[in-house]
Amino acid sequence: MKKVLLILFGIIIISCTKEKKYDPVTACFRYDPTEVETGEVQFTNCSVNATDYIWDFGDGSTSTKEEPKHTFQGDFPFKVQLIAYNEMYSDTMISLVYDQILVLKPNIYLYAENKMDVCVNIEFPLGGKVVKSIPEYGDGWCVNIDKNGKIDGQYNYLFYESKQPNLFQRSQGWCIKKEELSSFFKENMSAYNFSEREIKDFTDYWIPKLQGSSYYLIYPQTNDIIAKTNRLRFSVEPDNVFRLFYSIKGINQFKDIAKPTIESLDRSGFYVVEWGVMKD
Numbered sequence: 001m002k003k004v005l006l007i008l009f010g011i012i013i014i015s016c017t018k019e020k021k022y023d024p025v026t027a028c029f030r031y032d033p034t035e036v037e038t039g040e041v042q043f044t045n046c047s048v049n050a051t052d053y054i055w056d057f058g059d060g061s062t063s064t065k066e067e068p069k070h071t072f073q074g075d076f077p078f079k080v081q082l083i084a085y086n087e088m089y090s091d092t093m094i095s096l097v098y099d100q101i102l103v104l105k106p107n108i109y110l111y112a113e114n115k116m117d118v119c120v121n122i123e124f125p126l127g128g129k130v131v132k133s134i135p136e137y138g139d140g141w142c143v144n145i146d147k148n149g150k151i152d153g154q155y156n157y158l159f160y161e162s163k164q165p166n167l168f169q170r171s172q173g174w175c176i177k178k179e180e181l182s183s184f185f186k187e188n189m190s191a192y193n194f195s196e197r198e199i200k201d202f203t204d205y206w207i208p209k210l211q212g213s214s215y216y217l218i219y220p221q222t223n224d225i226i227a228k229t230n231r232l233r234f235s236v237e238p239d240n241v242f243r244l245f246y247s248i249k250g251i252n253q254f255k256d257i258a259k260p261t262i263e264s265l266d267r268s269g270f271y272v273v274e275w276g277v278m279k280d
Helices: 033-038 178-191 196-209 223-227
Strands: 002-008 011-017 029-031 040-045 052-056 069-071 078-085 090-097 100-111 116-123 129-134 141-145 158-165 174-177 215-221 231-234 240-251 271-279
Touching (some): 029 090, 033 040, 033 158, 100 141, 116 158, 174 178, 178 196, 178 215, 223 240, 231 271
Parallel strands (some): 240 271
Antiparallel strands (some): 040 069, 078 090, 100 158, 174 215
């Protein structure tokens, strides 16, 4: 209780007023990852018990709006910070904002020891979506597979393309001449233990599309890296899963980069094999 002394027309009046109570603050914000590709992002403020806000977008810009819309300047990712506060308390939330990338033509091959039914779902823990698929993805695939890998008696693999945050590594890989791409991928995918049919599917589709540059930087992304943004879920858990996405960028001069370690896939039991490509 707070006492306030008032003097009114020479009369002293003592008034008792309640002090305003402030509760602890929780800073919180969200954004739609699909907006990031445009560069302009609308932030939704989900903070609790805050009255004022300070935003730092990580590109030199700030804002005190409750729910700002911001156009980022520069290269992603950006470290966005929100300080939410009232007269007594404050809290801070920091989150990286990533750009989006299109993952092209991932093929998921399913191999079982005997005929079986299985449902396959793709999860995007940081936001993302399937943009193309054969057969139709819908809410997931529920299919029958035989021991030769035939799906529903007609497909050799599940095909999809997706948009998701660009969290892939570009520090380890290979720099390959355009003329050597076909032999490189055959040798490289063989080292990962892909089958001849899987390698042929890859080279038949991708080699004709990689013709515009003198050299290509090829960065492999395997299970743990892919799972940061794109996870496969199965109604029947496979004995082995191996996923390989290549991030490919054309350049006109050779670049020396660190080489990754290759760990080959285990093709035993009920196992899953996947390849895909991102073009930078």
